[in-house]
Amino acid sequence: MYQATKTSPGRQRLYIVIVSDVDVLHKFTSKFQHKILAEVVTVCPTTSEEDPLDLTYQNTNTDFNINPCYHNLLEMSAIFAENYKKDESTLSESVVETAKAKFKQHKAIIIKGPRKCGKTTLAALLTSIYQPGEFLIIYKADDTKYISLDKVCLVVVEDFAGKYRYDNVGASDWMRAFDMLHSLVKAGKLNVVLTCKDTFLAECKKDFEDHPIFDNPVQMEESDIRIKQEEDENVTGNLMPFNYNERGWFC
Incomplete structure (x- = not known):
C-alpha cells in the first residue's frame, strides 16, 4: 500500500x-x-478523566456556519444605510413622522414617490433603531434566502420594480417573494420596508394583482427634500462672483 x-x-x-x-x-x-x-496529524490532544476535552467553542461571537455571502450582505447593508443616513436632515419632518408612525403600527410599509425624492434616505433612517447585523438591504428576490430569522429583524427591499426603468421580470419575482415576507410580518417574525418609484408601482399593480404588503404606503414628493434644495441654493448664492480680465480669464 x-x-x-x-x-x-x-x-x-x-x-x-x-x-x-x-x-x-x-x-x-x-x-x-x-x-x-511517519506523518502523524493530531486532531485532538490526549485527554483523561481529570483533563477531559472541552468541545465547546470559547468564542461565542463567532458563527462557524455563517455563509460568506450572508456575511458580506450584512456588512454592505450597514455601510449603505450609514451612508444614506447622513442625508436624513434633508427630509421633511412630516414625512419622517408619518413613516415612523405607519412602520410602528403595521411593521410593513412601502415608500413610494418620484426619483430623487429621498425614498432610500427615509428607508435608511428607519434602520436606525436596529444594530448592524439586524437588518438586510436587498434588491433581488433571490436574496431572501439570506434572511436569518434568528438574527435579522428588518428587511429593506430597495427599488423592487426597477431603479431607472420598470423591470417587469424583477417585479414578477418579487410578487412571489412578497407572499412569504407578508406571512412573516403577520407572524411577528420580520419587519419590512419597500421602496419603489410611484409610476413603477402603478405599472406593477397593472401587470399583477395588488398585494397586501402594499397596504400601508408612505407617499413622498419632490418637496420633501426642499431643505437640501434650499441649502444648495444658499451655497450657490454665497459664492463670490468671478471677475474676468480682458483675456477672458477669471481672477
Whole structure:
C-alpha cells in the first residue's frame, strides 16, 4: 500500500488515511516501525478523566456556519444605510413622522414617490433603531434566502420594480417573494420596508394583482427634500462672483 502512494509520474496514486487512538498508535510504533506511519496529524490532544476535552467553542461571537455571502450582505447593508443616513436632515419632518408612525403600527410599509425624492434616505433612517447585523438591504428576490430569522429583524427591499426603468421580470419575482415576507410580518417574525418609484408601482399593480404588503404606503414628493434644495441654493448664492480680465480669464 505504501508503494502505491509513491507511484511514478503519470500513474494514478493511492491516498491513505489511517485513524487511530493516540495511545494505541504510540504502543504500536514502540514495537513496530513503518514509513506509512511517519506523518502523524493530531486532531485532538490526549485527554483523561481529570483533563477531559472541552468541545465547546470559547468564542461565542463567532458563527462557524455563517455563509460568506450572508456575511458580506450584512456588512454592505450597514455601510449603505450609514451612508444614506447622513442625508436624513434633508427630509421633511412630516414625512419622517408619518413613516415612523405607519412602520410602528403595521411593521410593513412601502415608500413610494418620484426619483430623487429621498425614498432610500427615509428607508435608511428607519434602520436606525436596529444594530448592524439586524437588518438586510436587498434588491433581488433571490436574496431572501439570506434572511436569518434568528438574527435579522428588518428587511429593506430597495427599488423592487426597477431603479431607472420598470423591470417587469424583477417585479414578477418579487410578487412571489412578497407572499412569504407578508406571512412573516403577520407572524411577528420580520419587519419590512419597500421602496419603489410611484409610476413603477402603478405599472406593477397593472401587470399583477395588488398585494397586501402594499397596504400601508408612505407617499413622498419632490418637496420633501426642499431643505437640501434650499441649502444648495444658499451655497450657490454665497459664492463670490468671478471677475474676468480682458483675456477672458477669471481672477
